Amino acid sequence: MTRTLGLEPTDGFEVGDRVGRTGSVRRRSLWSLSSGLPPESELAAHLDWLLDLLEPRRDLLWRLADQGYTADWFCLAASGAAEHAVGLTRPLLTRLLTVPGDLLLDVMGDD
Numbered sequence: 001m002t003r004t005l006g007l008e009p010t011d012g013f014e015v016g017d018r019v020g021r022t023g024s025v026r027r028r029s030l031w032s033l034s035s036g037l038p039p040e041s042e043l044a045a046h047l048d049w050l051l052d053l054l055e056p057r058r059d060l061l062w063r064l065a066d067q068g069y070t071a072d073w074f075c076l077a078a079s080g081a082a083e084h085a086v087g088l089t090r091p092l093l094t095r096l097l098t099v100p101g102d103l104l105l106d107v108m109g110d111d
Contacts, residue, residue: 005060011032
């Protein structure tokens, strides 16, 4: 992934890598990329940041997906009781449709 996309992952591991101190080994590889924005930034801003980086590589991403690689857009949205909802505009969702991967939202409250 790193060589194909020309990007360094935020986190990653390979099949066979050890898991902590347990001695078990990973059965799957992972290559993940996080935005460079502060965690408290709006979810839409994080997605825009990542899409700005990945959209120019969409053909490569689709080729990898066609080869069997799985892509997900995993997003954590945490909100306190007095805060507002997460907003995802139609233009942003349209941009997400141009690259492979399902949008996964992990939404949690302040408790």
